[in-house]
Amino acid sequence: MTVRPTVTEAVDWAAARRIAAAAAPRPAAERVGLADALGRTLAAPLVTALDLPHYASSAMDGWAVRGPAPWRLIGPAGAPGAGEPGLGIGIGEAQRIVTGGVVPRGADAVLRAEAGRVDRGTLEPVGEVGLRDVREGRHIRLGGSEARAGDRLLEAGTPLTPPRIALAAATGADVIEVVRRPRVAVVLTGDEVVESGVPGPGRVRDSFRVALPAALRALGAEVVGVARVPDDAAATRAAMTSADADLVVSTGGTGRSDADHVRAALADLGADLLVPSVAIRPGGPTLLARIADRLVLGLPGNPLAAMLGLLAVGGPLLHAWSGAGPADAAAGQVRAGTALDGGSGVTALVPAVLGPDGSAVPTGYHGAGMLRGLAGAEVVLVVPPDGVGAGDAVTTLRLPWAG
Template identity: 35%
Template sequence: MSSTATPPDGLWSVDEHLDDILATVKPLDPIELQLPDAQGCVLVEDVTVPVALPPFDNSSMDGYAVRVADVAGASEEFPAVLTVIGDVAAGSDGSLAVGPGEAARIMTGAPLPPGAEAVVPVEWTDGGTGQGAATGMRPAGEAPEDASGEVRVHRPAEAGAHVRERGSDVQAGDLALEAGTVLGPPQIALLAAIGRGTVQVRPRPRVVVLSTGSELVQPGEELAEGQIYDSNSFALSAAARDAGAIAYRVGAVTDDADTLRATVEDQLIRADLLVTTGGVSVGAYDVVKEALSAEGRVDFRKLAMQPGKPQGFGSVGPDHTPLLALPGNPVSSYVSFELFVRPAIRALMGLEDLHRPRVRARLTGRELSSPRGRRQFLRGRYDAEEGAVTPVGGSGSHLIAALAHADCLLVVPEDTTAVAVGEEVEVVLLG
């Protein structure tokens, strides 16, 4: 049940409804996950670096590990001639040491041998003589053989040339990642590189999306008279994934209260949040309202907004799983998702930034009209370079094609009935 009293005029504002949702929805409890399963989750611990990265000086090139003094003044005309004492491959144990007048053939990522101060790329040499002289490098993975011979170096090298110094990425004790970080591929890579196999995170919320309506048919099936394809469950499950959730799409439920109640009960086992579309108005077949309002924990209300006036919010099941009931018109359901469901998902994730970015932009294309007392959300395209926004399509809540070509929502406040071309409007960026 809602935590806020119904407004005197019977209409909730957009902000009141959202505040009611966010006051109820709490972050999910942290769990320990393996790295592959932690992608997209929010870190709940500061992670410090246990070992320096890289953990040892290593070569950034295929070439030769040398002493700086031995290649000083080297040129094409007067190359430095060094004795090749062996190979150093990635994973070598450092048993080879480079002395005066010597060089070790070294592969990318291999540890710099004791005595060496720099790496000269193979392109700066004649490729060496003896084993591997044809190319100067042994094929990857091939076991080292007798690498005796000579190499002529045609250019000098400074100390540290082509060497990745120990700790040049991060030092032991550094803060690797802060609590609150969303773990994407780069963050997963860093955790693996410092040896973390598991992390404490808030899991991605499991969101179950279901549409209601006996007229709904799944895409790919034949339409009979009076039927339409179910687009809402596809749109909202995609939107839930985009928000960071694990989404489960349930096929359309017919207009029967008992069937809907049974479906909701069946889905509770895999839901941190339930989202329904359709059946929330005052019609004879508004099944969601009929099925769920009887439980006393789902409140159906009218909002001072367009589209999306009818909304429902509450909880169901023994664990009081949050449920948001959205209107059935495609544009209404999508706008409602962006305004209410997306912030709820991000609150479950434990994120601080719950909302889409908003900017001010100059209106182009045509003037806007809006009913007094309603906050209107219109589809548009935003031009960042020009700081301008252009409406796309009309205000009808069934216009899916216009929605598909929009990348933002234009917001017309409750006390504004018209916006002229050239005036500024608030824009919610969707991309």
């Protein structure tokens, strides 16, 4: 089906998000080194190849002991202790050991260094701490106490944090299978835009070249290029297909005037218009289309409208594409700190802050061309067309750059 530029139907908020999530291709996998895995999503379960710990180890510097005190110290003076599995000690014997050292076979406990005293080759516990170390069999980390070989430690779809990467390393992994990030080309339109300095009358400063790629990365994309094109139909059409990308994200030109070329370019390319526009404010002209080998997410030219359109439609698209789960997994709920008006038949997206009691209050400065309200926001409130009352629950969107 080709685009019909005269299509005016706006898709409601929930339907647009479902369509966007369903449009995402099945997540593909790639293998990366652990040093490059932070923030990536597991494509397959993490299964440990060995017991964790894979040997009985000491949790303290001190002595491995067997039987009641006193103990005869064996091994060279100052030796780190049983360094090879299978070596043992007899009743009444002790061997020096360091944290992480292999506990000798037969040991009952590890007596910590500060709770023992050696006199002429004989070790005795000191004080109640030393007696309890021995009596309670302390400071031995038993092999397999955390996991057994073959256990699934993390499931596919889990985002990789520093502790999870450390866990993968503990299993002996050097590389890990993660979801490949969608490659995104950013296309910025507009003859009136200047990219540096203070703009003059009739000109505006570029708000997107740095901010939009950063937002896309926060949503899990790999940005492969940023291009600016003039308000020209041929240039716009060429930019949609020239980059080696899975997804093209454009800004501006999604209106229906003679100066807006994104819809006409998509029509010329035989696109399937999945979401012609969205019943939200701001951000209504946001569209989602499919051409031969990629998707196109068209965002409005106004800064706030574009960023909220990205969250509204690009959020569930990239969330599903990353294998991270349901489209609305990043949505939550808070209590409205004040009454919020609806959007006259559309869903209102309202940047907000959270008060000391956890309720949400709009930030102000919500015009489609304004960024001040979003810059100070902690969440975006999703206000249905009929509004919400003070104290009522309201859906929120997490800001991906807020952590």
